[in-house]
Amino acid sequence: MAPTETAPPETAPSDPPIQLLDRSGKLSTDDRLPLDLATVDLATLHRDMTLTRRLDTEAIALQRQGELGLWPSLRGQEAAQVGAAHALRRQDMVFPTYREHGVAWCRGLDPVALLGLFRGTTLGGWDPYAHHFNLYTLVIGAQTLHAVGYAMGLHRDDSTGTGDPDRDTAVLAFLGDGALSEGETNEAFVWAAAQNLPVVFFCQNNQWAISAPYSVQSRIPAAQRAAGYGFPGIRVDGNDVLACLAATRQALHRARSGGGPTLIEAVTYRLNAHTTADDATRYRPAAETEDWAARDPLERLEAHLRSTGAVTDDHFTDLEQRERDLAEQLRAGCRELAEPDPASPFEHTYAQIPADLRQQLREHLEFVSTGPQDGERQ
Amino acid sequence: MVKALNDGLRQALTDDPKVLLMGEDIGRLGGVFRVTDGLRKDFGDLRVVDTPLGEAGIVGAAIGLAMRGYRPVCELQFDGFVYPAANQIITQLAKLRHRSAGRISLPVVIRIPYGGGIGSIEHHSESPETYFAHTAGLKVVTCSTPHDAFHMIQQAVADDDPVVFLEPKRHYWTKGEIDPSSPQPLDRAVVRPEGTDVTVIAYGPTVPVALEAAEVAAEEGRSVEVVDLRSLSPWDTTTVRASVHRTGRAVVVHEAAHSHGFGAEVAARLQDEEFHFLEAPVVRVTGYDTPYPPSRLESDWLPGVDRILNAIDRSLSY
Ligand SMILES: Cc1ncc(C[n+]2csc(CCOP(=O)(O)OP(=O)(O)O)c2C)c(N)n1
Ligand SMILES: [Mg+2]
Numbered sequence: 001m002a003p004t005e006t007a008p009p010e011t012a013p014s015d016p017p018i019q020l021l022d023r024s025g026k027l028s029t030d031d032r033l034p035l036d037l038a039t040v041d042l043a044t045l046h047r048d049m050t051l052t053r054r055l056d057t058e059a060i061a062l063q064r065q066g067e068l069g070l071w072p073s074l075r076g077q078e079a080a081q082v083g084a085a086h087a088l089r090r091q092d093m094v095f096p097t098y099r100e101h102g103v104a105w106c107r108g109l110d111p112v113a114l115l116g117l118f119r120g121t122t123l124g125g126w127d128p129y130a131h132h133f134n135l136y137t138l139v140i141g142a143q144t145l146h147a148v149g150y151a152m153g154l155h156r157d158d159s160t161g162t163g164d165p166d167r168d169t170a171v172l173a174f175l176g177d178g179a180l181s182e183g184e185t186n187e188a189f190v191w192a193a194a195q196n197l198p199v200v201f202f203c204q205n206n207q208w209a210i211s212a213p214y215s216v217q218s219r220i221p222a223a224q225r226a227a228g229y230g231f232p233g234i235r236v237d238g239n240d241v242l243a244c245l246a247a248t249r250q251a252l253h254r255a256r257s258g259g260g261p262t263l264i265e266a267v268t269y270r271l272n273a274h275t276t277a278d279d280a281t282r283y284r285p286a287a288e289t290e291d292w293a294a295r296d297p298l299e300r301l302e303a304h305l306r307s308t309g310a311v312t313d314d315h316f317t318d319l320e321q322r323e324r325d326l327a328e329q330l331r332a333g334c335r336e337l338a339e340p341d342p343a344s345p346f347e348h349t350y351a352q353i354p355a356d357l358r359q360q361l362r363e364h365l366e367f368v369s370t371g372p373q374d375g376e377r378q
Numbered sequence: 379m380v381k382a383l384n385d386g387l388r389q390a391l392t393d394d395p396k397v398l399l400m401g402e403d404i405g406r407l408g409g410v411f412r413v414t415d416g417l418r419k420d421f422g423d424l425r426v427v428d429t430p431l432g433e434a435g436i437v438g439a440a441i442g443l444a445m446r447g448y449r450p451v452c453e454l455q456f457d458g459f460v461y462p463a464a465n466q467i468i469t470q471l472a473k474l475r476h477r478s479a480g481r482i483s484l485p486v487v488i489r490i491p492y493g494g495g496i497g498s499i500e501h502h503s504e505s506p507e508t509y510f511a512h513t514a515g516l517k518v519v520t521c522s523t524p525h526d527a528f529h530m531i532q533q534a535v536a537d538d539d540p541v542v543f544l545e546p547k548r549h550y551w552t553k554g555e556i557d558p559s560s561p562q563p564l565d566r567a568v569v570r571p572e573g574t575d576v577t578v579i580a581y582g583p584t585v586p587v588a589l590e591a592a593e594v595a596a597e598e599g600r601s602v603e604v605v606d607l608r609s610l611s612p613w614d615t616t617t618v619r620a621s622v623h624r625t626g627r628a629v630v631v632h633e634a635a636h637s638h639g640f641g642a643e644v645a646a647r648l649q650d651e652e653f654h655f656l657e658a659p660v661v662r663v664t665g666y667d668t669p670y671p672p673s674r675l676e677s678d679w680l681p682g683v684d685r686i687l688n689a690i691d692r693s694l695s696y
Contacts, residue, residue, distance in 0.1 A: 095442075123476065124479060124481075128481065135482075139469045142465065142469065145434060146438055184438060187438070188438070344479065354565070
């Protein structure tokens, strides 16, 4: 039997992502995404994006020097992360993946703390409650459900819709384009919709899930999926920090005031390989990466700042010094990260260590303290 | 036992406003086994939550709720449907205390009606206990009497660690007295009848079977001690060892498959720590290394009184 001919798939119509700052650094407005520039601190956005990039660059260098086992680079995604993070209030809770170094930075985490997981000194590294920034989640999509549960808690705590800016709280869950295909992510969307929960899903569509291009995950833009679940989806230029800020503000505001979830698709690009262990030349053409490099999120903000004179030259010189300080802090801090205590896995597996595990700990510590016996077994 | 669990959950909901129940069909319907019957009416739909149909969602959302200070009690409708939630249970729920160096505490209970013997269809008779007992960071317990069901469910809710709470569904309709005072600690095994010749170690659904076997054996002049483990992780090696130390013989019973089952763990520990006191090899009476069979075969497939008696004979023959 001859194979049946199937018509080529009709791609769903999609609007270009909403943009407020174009690649030359020119501002525009869009009725769908109003942004009062008086409420935006462009210099701080630029500072945070610059320092985030520097953090990333230093971490890659540390990996190359053998100080880190692995590093997932965020290069190219600074606008998406810093824009989204600047829309947060202190009490809002963030559930990141493993790439949100820019959000961590804006949440006030000690940047050195981000290195521990990748150096192997810890499986976590910070207090998730102190910064309202959960630990990184490596299992794709798993954190979207934690965000949903936390939002269920907010709902029960009457922490939405009171009108009190210090009380009303939302959850911001990050995910990648690959995570869109996970069952758990889809469950999270279903739950959030059915219960109208105060959660914003921020999908950084960086076009790749390791070697899988976006077309492997979906035939339609991610933002369009939201309609199927029953909540708004918005697609923004993820290399435009203002569009990301405006969209996240709008969505978090809706969530905090009881208006339910939103899916934001920030269309961006992973300029580096998936991690330091990956070789992106095996699966994507250099031309593609070059094309996206020309849309660099940091360069366009800088072009804007320079052309409008919104900041003085001091801003740039000060920033250079801060970058050097940060680099030094990371280099020194990384090497000074405390080695983990061999007892710590035993101590924190349960609230109270069970008797059998205590015995295992005793034996293990004895083994560790005795060390190898030259050629002689105990 | 259903009533005891219901009373226990009601008490937990009353004692702590942060306790909430969530699962499929647990609210309006009261659960397919009616364990949560009437609770939604009395505590409202924010505390007795009919969830969307998604097991990963139930456990994943419970993790987020716990991070917000709640104590969620999840019902997974049947043993065979826990697997969609396995990722959340194993990679997230069990690990977050450890990953956060103790900062994140997840007092989540996962109730699972489990085990066979009720003539049910596929996926409704399984014994998944070792998957969870093998996962560090989880506690795994199972009750065999209404008294234990009443107390253990409350203790599980009050526990600061995640607890997989296995309810032997073929004993849901078993009747029994509840002594409201002085429950045993959750992680303690209990010696049911004392005996001197051989120790039979059982838990959950097989405890009443072991007790029946002990009675028959007694008529034949054999004194069988039955230890009800109650907690599989951590498990009470002290009580088990003390018993086997005296009797010198051990038979372990469970419905789950033979190889790599909990019985292997018990046997390994006994040979390691009671080697000089064992008069016979540790004998296992278990399900077989097959998928759970069609229900018309289950009465012979499951460890029953006769197979336990045979095992006792074998142990005593050394
Ligand atoms: C459940 C699961 N499956 C597979 C992996 C291995 N893995 C790590 S990152 C990744 C790709 C994720 O892509 P995406 O969601 O787009 O995020 P990105 O890495 O682009 O930020 C994969 C497959 C994983 N971590 N978790
Ligand atoms: Mg991606």
